[in-house]
Amino acid sequence: MISLKDITFRRGERQILNGINLHMNDGEHWVILGRNGCGKTTLLEMMTGYEFPTSGTVDVLGNRYGECDVREVRKQIGYISQSVMEKLTLRDPVWEVVATGEYAFLRFYQEIDEGVRLKALSLLAEVGLLHTAEQSLGSLSQGERKKVMLARALMLEPKLLIMDEPCAGLDLYEREKLLIDLGRLGRRDMAIVYVTHHMEEIIPLFTHVALVQNGEIAAAGPKKEVLSAESLSAAYDWPVDVHWADDRPWIRALPGGRTQ
Numbered sequence: 001m002i003s004l005k006d007i008t009f010r011r012g013e014r015q016i017l018n019g020i021n022l023h024m025n026d027g028e029h030w031v032i033l034g035r036n037g038c039g040k041t042t043l044l045e046m047m048t049g050y051e052f053p054t055s056g057t058v059d060v061l062g063n064r065y066g067e068c069d070v071r072e073v074r075k076q077i078g079y080i081s082q083s084v085m086e087k088l089t090l091r092d093p094v095w096e097v098v099a100t101g102e103y104a105f106l107r108f109y110q111e112i113d114e115g116v117r118l119k120a121l122s123l124l125a126e127v128g129l130l131h132t133a134e135q136s137l138g139s140l141s142q143g144e145r146k147k148v149m150l151a152r153a154l155m156l157e158p159k160l161l162i163m164d165e166p167c168a169g170l171d172l173y174e175r176e177k178l179l180i181d182l183g184r185l186g187r188r189d190m191a192i193v194y195v196t197h198h199m200e201e202i203i204p205l206f207t208h209v210a211l212v213q214n215g216e217i218a219a220a221g222p223k224k225e226v227l228s229a230e231s232l233s234a235a236y237d238w239p240v241d242v243h244w245a246d247d248r249p250w251i252r253a254l255p256g257g258r259t260q
């Protein structure tokens with residue numbers, strides 16, 4: 001599904017990614033974890049083809065970047081991130097924002113096909129927001145806006161859904177409501193890659209975890225193997241304890257970590 005082989009990525013003098021090997025197979029849903037600036041978003045940009053590695057190969061959904069039309073591959077990828085959110089127009093009606101996902105552009109300048117409108121409404125219903133269809137995007141709460149982004153990303157029935165910190169800025173209630181919707185995505189024939197800073201967002205849907213440290217993969221594999229206190233303490237440079245409840249990992253930072 002996704003195969004990153006011997007990836008290095010340099011920006012100017014800085015080595016951002018270094019010797020990355022990561023293989024995600026069909027039927028797996030991955031979470032990418034790591035400290036600020038370790039290279040998570042850059043890894044996602046490699047997967048979406050918005051950045052090309054300095055060396056190494058990227059294969060996504062059976063296509064090798066550099067040897068295919070990346071725009072065509074992108075039509076099979078849903079991408080949810082703060083940068084996409086910021087490009088949406090807050091005064092547009094919610095259903096229209098969702099419907100634009102069908103065309104992979106941001107606003108409509110033409111009549112919208114009735115079939116597309118109905119599909120947008122049905123996806124809005126799936127995330128419990130049908131009643132907001134005619135409201136402006138700007139009138140929704142942050143959590144509701146994230147759900148609108150999710151519905152929008154699903155318009156093209158992507159084979160791969162990539163999410164960069166979708167729960168950032170949400171309070172506990174909004175986060176849990178969004179996680180319930182994400183949990184249902186397992187029913188779709190779609191792989192998921194999810195970046196977060198919060199371990200408790202690793203709901204049962206997710207099967208695998210990659211831990212990134214200074215542009216390298218510190219550990220990658222089935223979540224219960226990777227999310228050990230030892231690996232996490234090393235990756236975050238802080239002693240932590242992990243316990244599992246409701247099939248989700250909960251992390252406790254222990255006193256005595258380094259202060260710089």
Ligand SMILES: Nc1ncnc2c1ncn2[C@@H]1O[C@H](COP(=O)(O)OP(=O)(O)OP(=O)(O)O)[C@@H](O)[C@H]1O
Pocket residue numbers: 011014016034035036037038039040041042043
């Ligand atoms: N346009 C850029 N020019 C130079 N350096 C950049 C640029 N974009 C990112 N970087 C650097 O690349 C490194 C990796 O950035 P990236 O955004 O991938 O990290 P991240 O793990 O997603 O971080 P965070 O958790 O804070 O979002 C960082 O040190 C960042 O400063």
